[in-house]
Amino acid sequence: MPSFDDDFVPVVGGVELPGSQVRRGIVGLESSGVQTDLDRDILRLLALHPRLRVRFRKRNLAAMDALTKQTLLEDMRDMLGIRPLRTPGP
Amino acid sequence: MKQGSVSNTVVNDRVPGVIRLFDLWHAAPCEARRVPLSRYLAAERIDKVWWKFDGPLIGRPEAEGDRDWEWRKVVALRRSDLRWESLAVQTPDKEIQGAISYRIDTSSFLDPEVPTVYVDRLAAAPRNRPWLVDTPRYRGVGSRLLLAAVCHSYALGLGGRVSLISLPSPRTRAFYQRRGFRTVNPYIDGMMEYELEDQAAQAWLREEGYL
Numbered sequence: 001m002p003s004f005d006d007d008f009v010p011v012v013g014g015v016e017l018p019g020s021q022v023r024r025g026i027v028g029l030e031s032s033g034v035q036t037d038l039d040r041d042i043l044r045l046l047a048l049h050p051r052l053r054v055r056f057r058k059r060n061l062a063a064m065d066a067l068t069k070q071t072l073l074e075d076m077r078d079m080l081g082i083r084p085l086r087t088p089g090p
Numbered sequence: 091m092k093q094g095s096v097s098n099t100v101v102n103d104r105v106p107g108v109i110r111l112f113d114l115w116h117a118a119p120c121e122a123r124r125v126p127l128s129r130y131l132a133a134e135r136i137d138k139v140w141w142k143f144d145g146p147l148i149g150r151p152e153a154e155g156d157r158d159w160e161w162r163k164v165v166a167l168r169r170s171d172l173r174w175e176s177l178a179v180q181t182p183d184k185e186i187q188g189a190i191s192y193r194i195d196t197s198s199f200l201d202p203e204v205p206t207v208y209v210d211r212l213a214a215a216p217r218n219r220p221w222l223v224d225t226p227r228y229r230g231v232g233s234r235l236l237l238a239a240v241c242h243s244y245a246l247g248l249g250g251r252v253s254l255i256s257l258p259s260p261r262t263r264a265f266y267q268r269r270g271f272r273t274v275n276p277y278i279d280g281m282m283e284y285e286l287e288d289q290a291a292q293a294w295l296r297e298e299g300y301l
Contacts, residue, residue, distance in 0.1 A: 011155040013211030015255040015281055023205060026195040029172035044172055044194065048205065049247055080247040088299030
């Protein structure tokens with residue numbers, strides 16, 4: 001049987017993160033009101049990566065269908081160099 | 091497949107995935123799901139039941155750092171705030187075996203210019219803690235939740251980097267170091283900052299088959 005120590009994860013938490021550790025200039029995430037996962041992913045990338053805003057900010061998510069949003073998300077990830085995560089096999 | 095690995099799921103978005111734990115009672119792998127942690131699950135499947143024990147204890151629940159946490163309140167405060175993500179592992183019997191809450195808008199302990207995901211809370215259900223109960227049920231819950239945060243960090247363009255603050259005990263330090271975490275700064279109260287840098291995070295993702 002595997003050792004518990006190989007998988008020991010202590011409880012983490014209860015420590016307030018110093019304000020200096022929170023990035024400034026991250027806006028639009030506090031109460032977004034979005035409903036779909038695609039919208040969440042797009043808004044998060046836009047907020048976290050200022051260089052994306054220059055290229056993508058004027059897109060109107062409300063006017064897009066899911067396929068268009070998926071394409072937009074893939075374009076953003078491509079621009080950031082984020083490789084698709086694979087699905088590990090059995 | 092490795093015990094505790096994730097299978098048949100898309101992990102670069104928020105779709106709940108299948109997680110393979112190890113069922114210690116039956117000495118067999120067990121599939122669970124990674125699910126968004128809702129207020130309902132937090133209230134009914136964590137706060138109301140986690141600290142009720144059927145079997146003998148070998149540790150003191152009141153000494154556990156999360157004994158007084160109210161997950162329902164944690165989730166309620168963060169549920170519509172996209173700076174935060176709260177996830178849980180749910181087994182087929184609908185019970186929650188562990189939970190994590192992290193924020194995505196934070197800076198590295200090592201370099202303030204580098205963004206990271208900060209793990210604010212992480213806990214396996216007390217029934218799964220081998221230092222607390224005589225016969226823990228599942229193994230792999232905590233590390234799978236931590237890996238979920240690494241996956242999300244990578245998918246958000248943060249390189250997989252994850253930071254957290256935890257106890258500096260030898261066992262804790264050994265766990266994080268085995269996964270490539272660096273110790274950063276000690277706190278006056280004995281807590282320690284840990285950080286998983288991009289390279290180590292992606293090595294972990296490769297090892298698990300994601301990259």
